[in-house]
Amino acid sequence: MSEIxxxxxxxNIYYGGSAFFILLFLALxxxxxxxxxxxxxxxxxxxxxxxxxxxxxxxDCIGCHTLLGEGxxxxxxxxxxxxxxxxxxxxxxxxxxxxPKDGVPGRRSMPQFNFTDQELDALFEFLKYADGINNENWxxxxxx
Amino acid sequence: xxxxxxNTARLYFIGAIALFIGQILFGLIIGLQYVIGDxxxxxxxxxxxxxxxxxLLIVWLLMxxxxxxxxxxxxxxxxxxxxxxxxxxxxxxFLIAGALTVIGYLSVPYATLADITxxxxxxxxxxxxxxxxxxxxxxxxxxxxxFLYNVGMTVLTGRKTVVSLVLLTGLxxxxxxxxxxxxNPHNLVHDKYYWWWVVHLWVEGVWELIxxxxxxFVLIKTTGLDREVIEKWLYVIIAxxxxxxxxxxxxxxxxxxxxGYWQWWGSIFSAMEPIPFFIMTLFAxxxxxxxxxEHPNKAAVLWALGTAVLAxxxxxxWGFLSTLAPVNYYTHGTQITASHGHMAFYGAYVxxxxxxxSYAVPILRGQEAKSNGMQVMEMWSFWLMSVSMVFITLFLxxxxxxxxxxxRFTDTxxxxxxxxxxxEIFYWLRELSGVIFLIGAIxxxxxxxxxxxxxxxxxxxxx
Ligand code: HEM
Ligand code: HEM
Ligand SMILES: [Fe+2]
Numbered sequence: 334m335s336e337i338x339x340x341x342x343x344x345n346i347y348y349g350g351s352a353f354f355i356l357l358f359l360a361l362x363x364x365x366x367x368x369x370x371x372x373x374x375x376x377x378x379x380x381x382x383x384x385x386x387x388x389x390x391x392x393d394c395i396g397c398h399t400l401l402g403e404g405x406x407x408x409x410x411x412x413x414x415x416x417x418x419x420x421x422x423x424x425x426x427x428x429x430x431x432x433p434k435d436g437v438p439g440r441r442s443m444p445q446f447n448f449t450d451q452e453l454d455a456l457f458e459f460l461k462y463a464d465g466i467n468n469e470n471w472x473x474x475x476x477x
Numbered sequence: 478x479x480x481x482x483x484n485t486a487r488l489y490f491i492g493a494i495a496l497f498i499g500q501i502l503f504g505l506i507i508g509l510q511y512v513i514g515d516x517x518x519x520x521x522x523x524x525x526x527x528x529x530x531x532x533l534l535i536v537w538l539l540m541x542x543x544x545x546x547x548x549x550x551x552x553x554x555x556x557x558x559x560x561x562x563x564x565x566x567x568x569x570x571f572l573i574a575g576a577l578t579v580i581g582y583l584s585v586p587y588a589t590l591a592d593i594t595x596x597x598x599x600x601x602x603x604x605x606x607x608x609x610x611x612x613x614x615x616x617x618x619x620x621x622x623x624f625l626y627n628v629g630m631t632v633l634t635g636r637k638t639v640v641s642l643v644l645l646t647g648l649x650x651x652x653x654x655x656x657x658x659x660x661n662p663h664n665l666v667h668d669k670y671y672w673w674w675v676v677h678l679w680v681e682g683v684w685e686l687i688x689x690x691x692x693x694f695v696l697i698k699t700t701g702l703d704r705e706v707i708e709k710w711l712y713v714i715i716a717x718x719x720x721x722x723x724x725x726x727x728x729x730x731x732x733x734x735x736x737g738y739w740q741w742w743g744s745i746f747s748a749m750e751p752i753p754f755f756i757m758t759l760f761a762x763x764x765x766x767x768x769x770x771e772h773p774n775k776a777a778v779l780w781a782l783g784t785a786v787l788a789x790x791x792x793x794x795w796g797f798l799s800t801l802a803p804v805n806y807y808t809h810g811t812q813i814t815a816s817h818g819h820m821a822f823y824g825a826y827v828x829x830x831x832x833x834x835s836y837a838v839p840i841l842r843g844q845e846a847k848s849n850g851m852q853v854m855e856m857w858s859f860w861l862m863s864v865s866m867v868f869i870t871l872f873l874x875x876x877x878x879x880x881x882x883x884x885r886f887t888d889t890x891x892x893x894x895x896x897x898x899x900x901e902i903f904y905w906l907r908e909l910s911g912v913i914f915l916i917g918a919i920x921x922x923x924x925x926x927x928x929x930x931x932x933x934x935x936x937x938x939x940x
Binding site for chain 1: 510720810892
């Protein structure tokens with residue numbers, strides 16, 4: 334085999350193969366971008382929802398939760414929390430405000446972030462926006 | 478050691494191992510928070526301890542790659558490092574930037590850290606693995622550029638071997654892809670799409686080039702085999718890596734809002750991603766079986782073979798478990814993911830860095846290998862870490878199966894937190910295995926402490 338399959342053949346496969354698949358990947362990326370306006374719920378990406386994403390990152394929510402299945406696995410999925418909370422802003426705000434400052438003895442608990450009402454509105458709009466993304470019906474059920 | 482400037486690697490290796498121990502300590506903290514929920518709450522919340530755990534991992538692996546490069550590039554290029562001073566300077570810049578970042582994580586709330594570091598100007602924080610303040614990210618880019626310049630000049634003005642060119646390509650790709658860490662659009666689908674260009678295209682793309690090059694170097698040195706043969710294997714491995722791994726990114730595009738055709742592209746190509754890892758295993762065993770010499774550093778050879786095997790198991794087999802879209806629909810973002818993440822990172826990147834350290838450090842001290850006693854100790858550390866990591870993986874897989882079934886698969890799905898309680902036994906067993914892992918890691922570090930013979934040698938050479 335060493336005679337038939339030479340090092341320079343292996344090198345050519347490496348160069349040719351990588352170049353081809355990089356180009357294919359870029360082409361698929363281009364096509365994906367064209368398809369996104371109909372799927373990514375951008376009409377719900379209001380300035381409030383944008384402020385919500387900034388808060389989501391500033392408080393590192395992803396360090397405990399998943400969002401569309403990505404993040405940490407310590408706390409529930411939030412890409413569908415809008416639906417799980419019955420699309421209710423009151424339920425969401427009530428939950429956020431009632432987190433005990435010192436936690437719950439022996440249990441996992443979410444910190445009390447002391448968000449203002451305006452900030453809670455923004456976070457809610459962001460999670461509502463995320464829930465509306467067409468992501469092929471994941472998660473399988475409302476429990477996330 | 479052939480070249481004086483290879484000694485700069487030593488600094489990087491010491492830094493890497495120290496941060497590795499820190500990473501494991503924080504792993505144990507978050508592992509404990511999984512079962513004792515209020516442990517250290519609210520002083521060190523889970524998300525903060527977790528980012529210390531994962532960021533230390535990335536930083537020490539990068540340090541390991543840099544140390545490996547400073548060791549092997551002069552030898553491959555047949556000349557001294559372009560600038561040993563720059564290499565030493567950048568080590569301290571990197572270490573101090575890293576230490577300040579970790580201190581920042583631990584001493585103020587994360588949101589406060591975002592404020593003081595001016596995250597609002599160019600928001601990049603608060604995304605998994607990319608939690609570092611924007612200024613730290615800029616620091617990483619500067620260190621990477623200086624490093625690439627240094628290593629690049631050494632290669633370009635010296636002998637260009639396949640090993641050093643592949644290594645350099647991998648490092649260049651690493652730096653370029655990191656630039657996507659600065660792109661953080663509000664559109665969540667765009668955000669996620671390009672976030673994976675850092676994360677996936679690193680570990681299943683350019684990092685594999687670095688891995689294969691380091692492994693090839695150690696195998697050339699320890700087996701005495703002909704370069705031509707090894708270089709051919711190397712090309713085959715990295716060709717398969719990029720042919721499968723680039724489109725394989727699609728296995729992260731199943732449920733994030735992009736078109737459904739990614740389920741086909743992602744499943745088919747990522748299902749082939751184990752191939753390069755499998756070839757790597759064949760390659761390592763073949764090389765060692767056909768060796769032309771008996772290298773006295775048995776521990777380094779053990780690490781090299783272990784890397785090949787556990788990289789295949791962790792990345793290849795455990796990655797494959799959840800890579801087909803219909804399976805991933807149920808396992809996505811569960812403890813199954815965590816089980817794979819642990820064994821893949823350990824088997825591929827942790828182990829290859831421990832391999833090159835194992836091979837290089839004795840030589841940097843003027844010996845071919847450590848004393849027998851110290852090698853035995855190092856081999857103990859190999860088995861303790863590797864076996865406990867296999868158990869960590871198995872326990873997390875067990876936890877994941879329970880989670881997938883109760884929360885996602887049954888007709889009466891239960892809430893996340895309810896299911897978590899039913900997985901507690903697995904989390905305790907994982908934590909226990911983690912303690913064994915820590916003992917192994919400490920033993921590894923101890924096996925490199927200077928012994929009295931080193932001190933004698935040092936005093937005779939300086940005399
Ligand atoms: C030995 C003791 C260790 C323990 C107890 C431990 C524990 C943990 C825990 C609890 C998490 C967070 C999971 C979550 O997000 O909910 C985590 C994440 C992670 N750890 Fe460890 N870890 C250990 C060692 C390691 C080692 C040796 C490595 C590298 C090889 C590693 C790499 C990672 C990675 C990559 C993640 C992120 C995983 C993901 O997002 O899927 N850990 N670890
Ligand atoms: C050494 C190479 C690899 C490393 C270090 C690695 C590491 C990881 C990590 C840390 C994650 C979790 C990312 C997150 O936090 O969201 C992940 C996810 C994943 N990996 Fe890998 N991986 C490697 C290779 C592979 C390979 C070869 C395959 C396929 C055969 C694979 C399949 C997957 C899949 C399908 C996911 C997504 C799981 C989910 O949906 O939650 N990985 N990998
Ligand atoms: Fe991946």
